[in-house]
Amino acid sequence: MIEVQVAARRDEALDICSYELTSIDGQPLPPFAAGAHIDVHLPDGLIRQYSLCNHPEERHRYLIGVLKDPSSRGGSRSLHEQIQPGTRLLISEPRNLFALAPQARRSLLFAGGIGITPILCMAEHLAQSGAAFALHYCARSRERAAFVERLQQSPYADRVFLHFDEQPATALDAARVLASPCDDLHLYVCGPGGFMQHVLDTAKAQGWQEPNLHREYFAAAPTDTTADGSFSVKLARSGLVFEVPADRSVVQVLESHGVEVPISCEQGVCGTCLTRVLEGVPEHRDMFLTEAEQALNDQFTPCCSRSRTPLLVLDL
Numbered sequence: 372m373i374e375v376q377v378a379a380r381r382d383e384a385l386d387i388c389s390y391e392l393t394s395i396d397g398q399p400l401p402p403f404a405a406g407a408h409i410d411v412h413l414p415d416g417l418i419r420q421y422s423l424c425n426h427p428e429e430r431h432r433y434l435i436g437v438l439k440d441p442s443s444r445g446g447s448r449s450l451h452e453q454i455q456p457g458t459r460l461l462i463s464e465p466r467n468l469f470a471l472a473p474q475a476r477r478s479l480l481f482a483g484g485i486g487i488t489p490i491l492c493m494a495e496h497l498a499q500s501g502a503a504f505a506l507h508y509c510a511r512s513r514e515r516a517a518f519v520e521r522l523q524q525s526p527y528a529d530r531v532f533l534h535f536d537e538q539p540a541t542a543l544d545a546a547r548v549l550a551s552p553c554d555d556l557h558l559y560v561c562g563p564g565g566f567m568q569h570v571l572d573t574a575k576a577q578g579w580q581e582p583n584l585h586r587e588y589f590a591a592a593p594t595d596t597t598a599d600g601s602f603s604v605k606l607a608r609s610g611l612v613f614e615v616p617a618d619r620s621v622v623q624v625l626e627s628h629g630v631e632v633p634i635s636c637e638q639g640v641c642g643t644c645l646t647r648v649l650e651g652v653p654e655h656r657d658m659f660l661t662e663a664e665q666a667l668n669d670q671f672t673p674c675c676s677r678s679r680t681p682l683l684v685l686d687l
């Protein structure tokens with residue numbers, strides 16, 4: 372955990388602020404690569420994840436962009452209302468689940484709304500390394516699009532394409548942009564679920580292959596829960612066994628029996644609830660573990676993940 376202070380807060384667009392975080396003692400912050408995010412521990416006890424959107428070579432600050440989401444369960448509202456320059460915050464070291472593929476020779480970047488934050492960082496890195504790329508940025512309106520000036524004044528402004536819902540003539544023609552998949556062309560998308568689904572579905576329809584598609588969700592992708600059944604969890608230390616019915620999560624069942632598992636996002640994004648699995652095979656529904664980590668089946672996120680086997684034995 373690192374303690375930082377808010378050095379600056381800036382309005383970037385309607386309902387979007389950026390926060391510049393610097394170290395307390397002036398020492399360089401841990402390095403990060405494009406696509407990385409940090410956990411921010413908020414004053415009300417919540418932990419939220421925010422992508423870093425400054426240039427990845429900078430060590431003197433982290434920059435995050437935060438949308439004041441009307442459906443916020445507290446995180447973004449808390450930042451917008453309580454966090455001012457001078458506020459001290461605890462953050463995690465950067466973690467990257469949305470890294471640029473080193474083998475890509477060309478990249479197509481798609482950002483929807485506040486999804487611009489990791490994409491902006493990627494564009495800065497690609498531009499500096501001389502790589503070929505184009506950035507498509509979709510937003511409801513110009514006033515809701517953050518960092519537009521920074522993009523338009525950047526050395527790569529000619530590779531930035533803005534698409535605003537309020538200007539139908541600028542609409543993104545995803546089928547045209549994605550018409551020519553090839554091995555060394557990689558796609559990166561971040562934004563609201565519907566936007567990401569549209570870009571990814573269009574890419575697949577145009578023949579793109581899964582290894583060339585990279586995405587980062589702000590929330591776990593919607594899951595079809597209609598076929599969910601019940602299963603049991605056993606706590607290895609006490610030997611207690613509890614039934615998890617189809618309509619409740621493991622965390623909810625454990626909590627109702629007085630077993631506390633630390634939680635934050637409750638949707639498989641943050642990893643706060645990560646729990647070791649000693650026996651059984653989890654059905655992973657999180658966006659936190661990488662595919663390789665999930666395939667080991669030795670840990671899972673009990674806030675949202677379930678079980679493929681009748682019993683899971685947990686290291687609790």
Ligand code: FES
Nearest residue numbers: 635637639642674
């Ligand atoms: Fe965030 Fe479970 S509480 S992944």
